[in-house]
Amino acid sequence: MTAAIEDSPTKVGAVPSFTVTMRVMRYLPSDEGGETVAHWDDFQVKVHGTDRVLDALHMIKWEQDGSLTFRRSCAHGVCGSDAMRINGRNRLACKTLLKDLDITKPITVEPIKGLPVVKDLVVDMEPFFASYREIMPFLVTTGHEPTKERLQSAEQRARFDDTTKCILCASCTSSCPVFWTDGQYFGPAAIVNAHRFIFDSRDEGGAQRLEILNDKEGVWRCRTTFNCTEACPRGIEVTKAIQEVKRAMITRAF
Amino acid sequence: MTTIADPKAPRPPRARPSRLTTRGNTELYGWVFMRASGVILLVLIFGHLFVNLVAGEGVKAIDFGFVAGKWASPLWQVWDLLMLWLAMIHGTNGVRTIINDYASRDGLRLALKGLLYFAFLVVVVLGTLVIFTFDPCPTDAPLDLLPSFCTA
Numbered sequence: 001m002t003a004a005i006e007d008s009p010t011k012v013g014a015v016p017s018f019t020v021t022m023r024v025m026r027y028l029p030s031d032e033g034g035e036t037v038a039h040w041d042d043f044q045v046k047v048h049g050t051d052r053v054l055d056a057l058h059m060i061k062w063e064q065d066g067s068l069t070f071r072r073s074c075a076h077g078v079c080g081s082d083a084m085r086i087n088g089r090n091r092l093a094c095k096t097l098l099k100d101l102d103i104t105k106p107i108t109v110e111p112i113k114g115l116p117v118v119k120d121l122v123v124d125m126e127p128f129f130a131s132y133r134e135i136m137p138f139l140v141t142t143g144h145e146p147t148k149e150r151l152q153s154a155e156q157r158a159r160f161d162d163t164t165k166c167i168l169c170a171s172c173t174s175s176c177p178v179f180w181t182d183g184q185y186f187g188p189a190a191i192v193n194a195h196r197f198i199f200d201s202r203d204e205g206g207a208q209r210l211e212i213l214n215d216k217e218g219v220w221r222c223r224t225t226f227n228c229t230e231a232c233p234r235g236i237e238v239t240k241a242i243q244e245v246k247r248a249m250i251t252r253a254f
Numbered sequence: 255m256t257t258i259a260d261p262k263a264p265r266p267p268r269a270r271p272s273r274l275t276t277r278g279n280t281e282l283y284g285w286v287f288m289r290a291s292g293v294i295l296l297v298l299i300f301g302h303l304f305v306n307l308v309a310g311e312g313v314k315a316i317d318f319g320f321v322a323g324k325w326a327s328p329l330w331q332v333w334d335l336l337m338l339w340l341a342m343i344h345g346t347n348g349v350r351t352i353i354n355d356y357a358s359r360d361g362l363r364l365a366l367k368g369l370l371y372f373a374f375l376v377v378v379v380l381g382t383l384v385i386f387t388f389d390p391c392p393t394d395a396p397l398d399l400l401p402s403f404c405t406a
Contacts, residue, residue: 182358216276220285223355246285253282 015048020098022056023106024068027117038117041065042106047098053086053109054093057121070121077233080169084121085110090171090231112174114183128170131186135194135212140205156201163196163241165234172228172238178221185221186213188228188238195241198248210249219246284347291340298337318401322390331385338381346374 022045027038043060054072061068073079075094082093087101087108101107115123141150166189173179173187194213198206213219219242228238306320307313324330349370357363391404 178355181355211277214277214279214282216278216281218277218281220281221354223351249282250286253279 015050017046017048018103019044019046020056020103021045021106022060023108024057024060024120025108025110026068026120027111028067028119040108049097049099051098052094053084053091053096053098053101053107054082056098056107057093057109068121069119078167080167083112083169083171083174083233085112090175092169092171092233095233112170114174114176114180115170123170123174125170127183128173128187128189129168131173131190132168132193135186135190135197135209136205137193137197139197139200139203140208141202142204150202152201159201160196160199162236163192163199165236166192166196167234168193169233171231171233172236175227175231177225177227178223184217186215186218188222188242191219191222191242191245192236192238195245198245206248207252210245210252213245214249219249222246288344288347291344295337295340295344298333298340302333302337318390319403322388322401325385325388335382335385338385339378342374342378342381346370 022043023040024043025038026041028036030036043064045056045059045064047056047059054075057068057070057072061070070082070084070093072082072094074081077092077095080092083090084093085091085108086093086096090112093109098107109121111117111121111123115125115127117123168189170189172192173189176185176188178185179187191213194209197203198209222239222242224239224243226239228242229236229240232238306316325334350367353363353366353370357366391400397405
């Protein structure tokens with residue numbers, strides 16, 4: 001048996017390696033409060049076919065320029081810390097394989113748009129989370145606390161299953177051209193998380209959340225450009241969720 | 255290292271939740287109106303184009319007399335009035351949302367919207383006036399300015 005395996009013509013090939021140019025947007029606020037201008041820095045990195053953009057950024061930070069600043073936590077596409085604009089599209093650096101990008105050209109990495117840049121690829125997420133908090137992302141109920149779990153059927157759970165997948169990485173909100181204008185729009189992520197509770201059969205705060213989103217800066221600013229759906233690293237049908245919230249408001253109003 | 259203008263200059267965080275709330279059904283009604291008026295306008299505009307350009311003698315029939323004849327009938331008065339109002343409100347609301355989406359400076363937004371609403375008022379008032387007060391043969395006008403069918 002062992003011999004058969006050794007004689008096998010199929011050999012595990014070495015993981016191919018190649019060199020890529022990473023073109024990273026750098027921004028360093030000055031201590032004196034003077035004007036600072038963002039600029040591009042190019043880095044050459046030798047990477048393997050199994051490496052992701054995050055690995056390339058690590059190599060730069062650990063081996064070439066320790067001042068490169070970016071966020072990452074779990075590095076496996078769950079924590080939502082490393083959303084950035086890679087080759088002009090919002091993606092998670094930890095879920096984007098370098099071999100899937102065009103490595104003949106420099107790979108551009110920028111901070112996500114529409115939020116204040118703190119340093120390099122790190123943005124201030126506070127405006128984003130402020131909108132999130134505003135839609136009350138928690139269970140709202142009335143009456144006495146039940147003595148057992150709040151039960152719900154599989155169908156009732158399936159109604160909002162898609163929007164439970166959100167990891168709050170801000171890829172969708174920072175890909176939205178309406179959000180770029182003045183940052184006042186609630187943004188797709190807040191609406192997705194409102195959707196998660198509005199359509200939850202156990203929740204009783206739906207009317208209140210619809211009221212909050214029935215705002216000049218609420219769902220009606222959505223232009224259905226589908227940037228958010230395209231950007232979502234979790235594959236949530238964001239635009240569909242927003243449309244469902246709109247429909248709930250219209251059926252409530254008429 | 256190429257230096258580029260900072261495209262993502264830090265902005266002060268928005269003043270929430272202390273900011274004035276802008277909740278209300280206005281945007282909802284606006285959204286519904288755009289859809290409803292869009293459907294009605296499809297019928298009105300293509301009906302208008304068909305009657306003017308295709309039906310009867312076709313495009314050759316259009317002249318001062320043709321328009322005067324149409325506005326003599328209450329059906330076309332109402333048709334054109336509806337078309338004018340719906341198209342103007344629909345278009346103005348559309349441009350208003352575009353201004354909201356693209357003009358981020360308060361002053362610029364205010365100026366553009368002021369201009370827009372002014373244009374809306376002028377067109378709607380003038381158009382409505384023309385539809386209802388249109389008289390192809392005013393009695394006190396000099397004869398040489400009147401179309402031929404007035405004297406006939």
